[in-house]
Amino acid sequence: MDLAGYRMEIDRRLFLAAVAATPLYAAAPLVSFSAGEARLVEALCDQIIPADDAPGAKEAGVLYYIDRQLAGALARFAPNYRQGLAQLASACRERTGREFLSLPFGDQTAFLKDVASGRAPGLDAFFRMVVDHTMQGFYGSPAHGGNRDEASWKMLGVTGVMEGHQH
Amino acid sequence: MTLPPVDVVVVGAGAAGGIVAEQLALAGFRVVLLERGRRQQFGESGHDELRSQRTTVLGNAFGPDDAHYVRLAESGDGQFRKVLPSEGAYNNVAACVGGGTFSYGAMAWRYLERDFRMKSTYGTPAGSTLADWPLSYADLEPFYTKAEWEIGVSGKAGANAFEARRTKPYPMPPLPFNTEASLLEPAARRLGWHPFPIPMAINSVAYQGRPGCVACPHCVGFACEVNAKNSTAVTAIPRALATKLCELRTQTVARRIATNDRGQATAVEYFQEGKLYEQPCRAVVASCSATETPRLLFNSASKLFPQGLGNRHDWVGRNLQGHAYSGAYGLFEREVFDGLGPAARVACCDFNHGLPNGLKGGAMLANEFIRLPYLFARNAIAPGVPLWGLEHKRYVRAWYKRSMAVQGPVQEMPVFESRVELAPELTDAWGIPTLRIRGHRHPNDLEVGRFISSKAEAWLKEAGAVKTFPKLPGAGVSGGQHQAGTCRMGDDPQTSVVDRYCRIHDVDNVWVVDGSVHVTNGGFNPSLTIQAIAYWATARMIRDLPKA
Numbered sequence: 001m002d003l004a005g006y007r008m009e010i011d012r013r014l015f016l017a018a019v020a021a022t023p024l025y026a027a028a029p030l031v032s033f034s035a036g037e038a039r040l041v042e043a044l045c046d047q048i049i050p051a052d053d054a055p056g057a058k059e060a061g062v063l064y065y066i067d068r069q070l071a072g073a074l075a076r077f078a079p080n081y082r083q084g085l086a087q088l089a090s091a092c093r094e095r096t097g098r099e100f101l102s103l104p105f106g107d108q109t110a111f112l113k114d115v116a117s118g119r120a121p122g123l124d125a126f127f128r129m130v131v132d133h134t135m136q137g138f139y140g141s142p143a144h145g146g147n148r149d150e151a152s153w154k155m156l157g158v159t160g161v162m163e164g165h166q167h
Numbered sequence: 168m169t170l171p172p173v174d175v176v177v178v179g180a181g182a183a184g185g186i187v188a189e190q191l192a193l194a195g196f197r198v199v200l201l202e203r204g205r206r207q208q209f210g211e212s213g214h215d216e217l218r219s220q221r222t223t224v225l226g227n228a229f230g231p232d233d234a235h236y237v238r239l240a241e242s243g244d245g246q247f248r249k250v251l252p253s254e255g256a257y258n259n260v261a262a263c264v265g266g267g268t269f270s271y272g273a274m275a276w277r278y279l280e281r282d283f284r285m286k287s288t289y290g291t292p293a294g295s296t297l298a299d300w301p302l303s304y305a306d307l308e309p310f311y312t313k314a315e316w317e318i319g320v321s322g323k324a325g326a327n328a329f330e331a332r333r334t335k336p337y338p339m340p341p342l343p344f345n346t347e348a349s350l351l352e353p354a355a356r357r358l359g360w361h362p363f364p365i366p367m368a369i370n371s372v373a374y375q376g377r378p379g380c381v382a383c384p385h386c387v388g389f390a391c392e393v394n395a396k397n398s399t400a401v402t403a404i405p406r407a408l409a410t411k412l413c414e415l416r417t418q419t420v421a422r423r424i425a426t427n428d429r430g431q432a433t434a435v436e437y438f439q440e441g442k443l444y445e446q447p448c449r450a451v452v453a454s455c456s457a458t459e460t461p462r463l464l465f466n467s468a469s470k471l472f473p474q475g476l477g478n479r480h481d482w483v484g485r486n487l488q489g490h491a492y493s494g495a496y497g498l499f500e501r502e503v504f505d506g507l508g509p510a511a512r513v514a515c516c517d518f519n520h521g522l523p524n525g526l527k528g529g530a531m532l533a534n535e536f537i538r539l540p541y542l543f544a545r546n547a548i549a550p551g552v553p554l555w556g557l558e559h560k561r562y563v564r565a566w567y568k569r570s571m572a573v574q575g576p577v578q579e580m581p582v583f584e585s586r587v588e589l590a591p592e593l594t595d596a597w598g599i600p601t602l603r604i605r606g607h608r609h610p611n612d613l614e615v616g617r618f619i620s621s622k623a624e625a626w627l628k629e630a631g632a633v634k635t636f637p638k639l640p641g642a643g644v645s646g647g648q649h650q651a652g653t654c655r656m657g658d659d660p661q662t663s664v665v666d667r668y669c670r671i672h673d674v675d676n677v678w679v680v681d682g683s684v685h686v687t688n689g690g691f692n693p694s695l696t697i698q699a700i701a702y703w704a705t706a707r708m709i710r711d712l713p714k715a
Binding site: 134135139 | 215217224225384506539543545556557559563564568
């Protein structure tokens, strides 16, 4: 049974072409990340929840959720990001001979699958944390900086329910 | 600063403390009700999944807050690590007026007759301190009835084939079935089970001057926007304050119960806005939860009680229990999500007792509250589906509205080594020694969990699920929001902390009234039992505590 492909009719590539003009990380000022870190975090977000015919974590501005919360409720994780992003960048150079950001999308995915399965020692816990924060930023309330234009709620068809206006 | 004396200080304005304060004030006693949290309104927290009682990733909307509190939790390797209130291992109970009831899901269960007679029913398994309660269902029945009418419970009397005799119906009819319940109810009947509407401390119609539920999906884990959820914050506590004999002091953090040379309580010491106060009184009731009540007793050690008040025989803080939640998810061809809260609407008690293969106890099974998007994306992923990437996104998108969960709170065998105790050299922001939590679940609970989970899968399949997968408990220490058991009630002072009326053995003016006193915790959400016990204990307290 194809659990993931259920009633998915629109090809991912068609949509990617349509959103190619979406502004990238520079859309708003950053409070926690350097510009270099932000590019890397945004690329990770794009891998964790990619765009198809619905926006992904990059388009939904999840970078800004993480950036803002690392200066707030998630401040205790800021050192993990500082260290983890640097480690991830260097592990990528070692394993692939290239910068993570210069890898094609599919090669980035392959590298992160290696990371997630523990093949880059010490980085799997960091990546699990980024996955969790990305899910929070994408599926949580737009009030916290992510889920821009209620992108995930529109995708799930629950905008009215989540806004609490159903009754 | 020493304050003018009162009759009784109640520490903790939660499920039980609110009722104790109300009952004592109605009986003419002067009461001070201390609450470490604030009085909150719906608008302060709203409908924010990431700051709800279920998803605390951005902090506890209903307290306690990460800036002032900390505990130690035992890791798998036997080491302790610091945990903040917003982390699961802290085993947080909400800290606000109303306590957990302000944001709870509000299932309002009576335990079954056998839940009070677990040792008589099952013997005592190796590695457990399983015992009978010193009181029976029949003793507690009038107080269950009182709780249902005074707090306000909607339900259908007689609909649960396994419930023991009740003297009065519910004061309100049950909430209507949603889509999930409409599919699950006939499916359970086809399986030969006995489904019925879940009793809820939520108004199905206007009651006590507050409106009926508006079926908003943000129910469990949130404050109610129309005050249809019957917390003590909108029921017992306002009635206590209306007597003018009860004073509620919020943002007060109790440090210790002061005692005299005879071992009797004389006052409660607490901090408010950085200042230390001493509130003299004739009696103290600790209603702080099954983790914070033992902490207060440990911190109230004296010459007569060097290991903590009431802890002469080393039973305070032990037998920490919660529920080993077990169940399953089911995926359906058709949409089953209707967005109508609270969503948990139908239950079966066919598997609370009498399980095969010598399994002890069991759980009621019910459909789950609405799963909001973040928790769904993290927790409801079928085996084999990646936890990130396009395939994960497509899964969430495809199944969010085509899934159900059925689960139950598996009754746990009490384990003496599962406990809270004072953490060496760690304090909260007020310098008060804090807790560490350690222990494990009994192997029986995990086996029962697998059995309950298999029944949940069978139920979902019968209701039309095209795929099901289990949700099973871990082996680590339990507790959570259903925490209980740490100041056991009993007739023998050597093997319990309080007597059958919740008074600490050999301290004649200190009571513990909260989930701490539960000998066992039933296969149900515990709040109505905590509240029935509160009515039971205060009825006796009023008799035993002459007015000044």
